[in-house]
Amino acid sequence: MTKGWQEFYKGIHHKKESGQQKMPEKIRTRFAPSPTGFLHIGGARTALFNWLYARHNDGQFILRIEDTDQVRSTAESTGAILNALLWLGLNWDEGPFFQTERGEIYREAVERFVDEGKAYYCICTPEELEEKRKRALAERRKPRYDGTCRERDLARTAGSAVRFRCPQAGITIVNDLIRGPISFNNEELDDLVIERCDGWPTYNFAVVVDDVQMDITHVIRGDDHLSNTPRQILLYEAMGAAVPQFAHVPMILGADKARLSKRHGATSVTAYREMGYLPEALVNYLVRLGWSHGDQEIFSKEELIHLFTLEAVGKSAAVFNPEKLLWLNQRYIKTYPEERLVDTMKPFWEMRGLDTSDREFTGKIVADLRGRVKTLTEMADAGEFYFNDAIVYDSDAAEKFLKPEFTGHLRAVMEKVPLLQDYTKNGIEGFLRELAEERGVKLKSIAQPLRVALTGKTVSPGIDEVMITLGKERVVKRLKRALEHIESQNL
RNA sequence: GCCCUCAUCGUCUAGUGGUCUAGGACAUCAGCCUUUCAAGCUGGAGAUCAGGGGUUCGAAUCCCCUUGGGGGCACCA
Numbered sequence: 162m163t164k165g166w167q168e169f170y171k172g173i174h175h176k177k178e179s180g181q182q183k184m185p186e187k188i189r190t191r192f193a194p195s196p197t198g199f200l201h202i203g204g205a206r207t208a209l210f211n212w213l214y215a216r217h218n219d220g221q222f223i224l225r226i227e228d229t230d231q232v233r234s235t236a237e238s239t240g241a242i243l244n245a246l247l248w249l250g251l252n253w254d255e256g257p258f259f260q261t262e263r264g265e266i267y268r269e270a271v272e273r274f275v276d277e278g279k280a281y282y283c284i285c286t287p288e289e290l291e292e293k294r295k296r297a298l299a300e301r302r303k304p305r306y307d308g309t310c311r312e313r314d315l316a317r318t319a320g321s322a323v324r325f326r327c328p329q330a331g332i333t334i335v336n337d338l339i340r341g342p343i344s345f346n347n348e349e350l351d352d353l354v355i356e357r358c359d360g361w362p363t364y365n366f367a368v369v370v371d372d373v374q375m376d377i378t379h380v381i382r383g384d385d386h387l388s389n390t391p392r393q394i395l396l397y398e399a400m401g402a403a404v405p406q407f408a409h410v411p412m413i414l415g416a417d418k419a420r421l422s423k424r425h426g427a428t429s430v431t432a433y434r435e436m437g438y439l440p441e442a443l444v445n446y447l448v449r450l451g452w453s454h455g456d457q458e459i460f461s462k463e464e465l466i467h468l469f470t471l472e473a474v475g476k477s478a479a480v481f482n483p484e485k486l487l488w489l490n491q492r493y494i495k496t497y498p499e500e501r502l503v504d505t506m507k508p509f510w511e512m513r514g515l516d517t518s519d520r521e522f523t524g525k526i527v528a529d530l531r532g533r534v535k536t537l538t539e540m541a542d543a544g545e546f547y548f549n550d551a552i553v554y555d556s557d558a559a560e561k562f563l564k565p566e567f568t569g570h571l572r573a574v575m576e577k578v579p580l581l582q583d584y585t586k587n588g589i590e591g592f593l594r595e596l597a598e599e600r601g602v603k604l605k606s607i608a609q610p611l612r613v614a615l616t617g618k619t620v621s622p623g624i625d626e627v628m629i630t631l632g633k634e635r636v637v638k639r640l641k642r643a644l645e646h647i648e649s650q651n652l
Numbered sequence: 653g654c655c656c657u658c659a660u661c662g663u664c665u666a667g668u669g670g671u672c673u674a675g676g677a678c679a680u681c682a683g684c685c686u687u688u689c690a691a692g693c694u695g696g697a698g699a700u701c702a703g704g705g706g707u708u709c710g711a712a713u714c715c716c717c718u719u720g721g722g723g724g725c726a727c728c729a
Contacts, residue, residue: 195729230728287727294726301653303725322727340657349655349725357727364729388656388724411658411722418721446664449677453665456676475658475665478722482663485678495691533690543689593687608687620689 188220189378192246192253193368195227196238199429200245202481203383203413203421206447210410211381212251213448213469223375224256227368229361231261245430249440250462258375260367267362270370270400271323271355279399280355282321283310305351323356325366325396333391338379338408338471345391353392369393373402381471384409408471411451411478421481433486437509437537439497442490450479459492491535503527509541515548522547525630529622543621547630550638552617554646559613563647567610570600571647574611575640578633589625614643 190211194204215222224246228234243257260267274280290306297304306324315321328347335343355366362370372380387409397404415425427433433443445460452474454460460468494502503524507517517523526544534540546552554563573596581592593611597604608624615627615636628636 193729197729227729233728283727285727290726298653298725303654305725324727335656343656345656351725354727359727361727363727368729383723384657385723386729389729391656409657414722416663420722449664451664456666458664458677477658479665480663482678485664488678491691532692535690590687597687604687606687612688616688618688622689624687 186378188215188218189223189376190215190220190381191223191225191256191372191375191377192251193225193227193371194242195230195233196235196242197230197233198238199431200242201421202428202430202433202447204242205245205249205430205443206413206450207381207383207410208246208251209249209444209447210408210452210469210474211379212253213465214379214381214408214471215254216466217469220378221254222251223258223377224253225258225260225371225375226256227260227364229260229364229367231359231361234261241431245434248434249430249444255375258371260362260371263371264361266374267356267367267370268360271362271366274325274355274399275323278326280323280325281311281313282315282317283324283352283354284315284318284321285309286320303349305349306353308352311352320358322354322358324352325355325392325399327352327392327395333394335387335390335394335407337387337390338406339474340387340409340476343387345388347391347395350392350395355396365389365393366396369396369400369402372405373397373400377405379406379408381408381410384411408474410474411476413450414478414480416480418478418480425481426483435538437539437541438486438490439493439505439537441497442486442493445493446486446489450481451475459489487535494531494534494537494540497531499524499527502531506537506540509537510544510548513541513545515545522630529626529630533622546616546618546621547627550635550642552615552639554613554617555619558617558619559646559650562610562613562619563643563650564610565647565651567606568644568647570596570602570607571610571614571640571644573600574607575637575644578628578636578640581633584629584633586623586625586629589628593624610643611640615639 192204192208192211194200194208200208212222214220224243226239226242228239239257246253271280275282285306293307294304310324311326327350331347333345333347333350335345337343353365354363356362371377390407390409394404413421415421417425421428427436430443434440441462444462444465445458448460448465448469449458452469454468454473497505503520506523506527510517510523526547527540530540530544534543574593577592577596581588583589583591593607594604597607600607609619612621612624612627613619615621615624615631621627631639
């Protein structure tokens with residue numbers, strides 16, 4: 162793990178509103194991703210719920226990176242995940258903590274378990290285990306460790322692992338905040354490995370050790386972890402630690418009701434960012450997947466913090482619906498603070514090699530377009546024509562509207578624009594209407610050729626808005642060029 | 653196979669025994685508006701509340717079964 166990342170992100174903390182004293186039972190939640198890829202939509206929602214729950218209760222949100230899988234964990238993933246969280250506005254109060262930096266803590270915990278007889282060394286090889294597992298499945302039994310080494314009282318050796326001595330009878334009840342009490346038969350559980358032969362702890366053990374040590378009071382996570390919970394509870398109890406509250410949120414599915422994955426399309430937060438989604442829109446969409454507040458659809462972050470409770474989280478899995486997200490994004494683009502929207506747009510145009518240094522100009526462009534696009538990339542595409550007077554005409558559009566029959570209209574506009582006194586939306590519209598009347602044609606026959614001349618396309622913001630944003634000079638220049646184009650096509 | 657879990661319009665959901673001939677939103681359809689495209693506005697269609705049994709004067713709401721979906725069953729997290 163690269164130190165640079167860790168140091169950088171450790172500085173980012175949630176600012177305390179005031180210095181009020183907190184009682185020890187202060188609520189503490191955490192998000193604990195494993196850095197084996199980008200931040201997934203489902204992970205983002207889990208993080209969001211944890212964050213909201215902490216903020217709602219004036220508690221703390223802790224970030225922990227579960228990177229004990231040395232093979233699959235990468236520093237790039239860690240960076241991508243942290244950036245995605247920050248982009249969504251999910252700031253953390255403590256961390257990020259890296260499990261690979263906490264090896265000592267787990268080793269001590271394991272040692273204590275062994276000393277107290279709560280765990281034992283196991284020398285079964287992965288191959289043997291795999292074979293037994295297959296056999297069990299073939300014989301239609303639930304695969305579980307058969308306890309070969311349980312009573313052998315082995316000592317630590319080169320390839321040995323450590324297993325938890327799991328109670329073999331009785332029941333364990335998970336009191337889930339979303340689903341209510343769920344009971345598991347301890348017979349279903351087996352002696353899980355808590356320390357691998359490489360010396361690192363396994364997931365189930367590390368989470369428990371960490372959650373205890375970090376004073377996590379509420380574990381909010383995907384319900385794919387539900388069946389891990391009883392064995393974790395057993396570990397808490399073996400440690401003599403308080404068991405936290407659990408809340409298992411339902412999964413997010415694809416359109417075919419299968420677990421959401423790449424084949425359903427974009428599933429990473431970063432991908433949505435790149436596709437031109439606003440973080441507020443994504444947050445709003447994600448929170449409504451499983452959580453609701455009456456009929457309300459649009460929520461500001463402040464409202465969410467105020468309204469969010471676990472009681473209002475549903476139990477059933479939700480299908481990810483990109484179209485509704487798109488609708489929300491459109492709404493947010495429409496209502497976003499102007500300055501922020503202009504800032505957010507900048508990189509999208511710069512990526513296309515366009516010059517965004519004239520902020521007043523880009524501001525006008527954004528104002529023209531924000532009401533008619535669903536994403537920022539769409540806005541970038543739709544606004545590209547503003548930046549270069551040497552526009553490329555869409556071939557169908559030019560064929561239809563850059564024809565000699567419109568030359569007169571275009572020339573008239575070109576000649577009169579510099580003389581216009583009232584160069585405003587109303588003024589321009591009035592001018593065009595008058596001109597249409599004068600020339601005995603419908604407004605449309607002037608507006609469309611004009612649109613193509615100025616934008617290169619038949620689809621654009623209102624022609625009056627385009628003219629204002631472009632300014633008289635550019636308008637004249639583009640009209641001149643269009644007229645030349647018509648001429649050159651009809652020699 | 654075993655264990656756990658979920659089940660209201662295509663989708664997200666409201667609904668916690670009577671106010672439900674089930675509400676909202678996205679998508680969809682039609683109309684209006686109109687200088688293009690959107691947006692906006694108005695209206696429509698769309699769920700016998702998975703199916704079957706109970707409990708109750710009364711059930712989308714409570715119980716049971718069935719079916720279907722999802723998750724888990726690693727020295728991955």
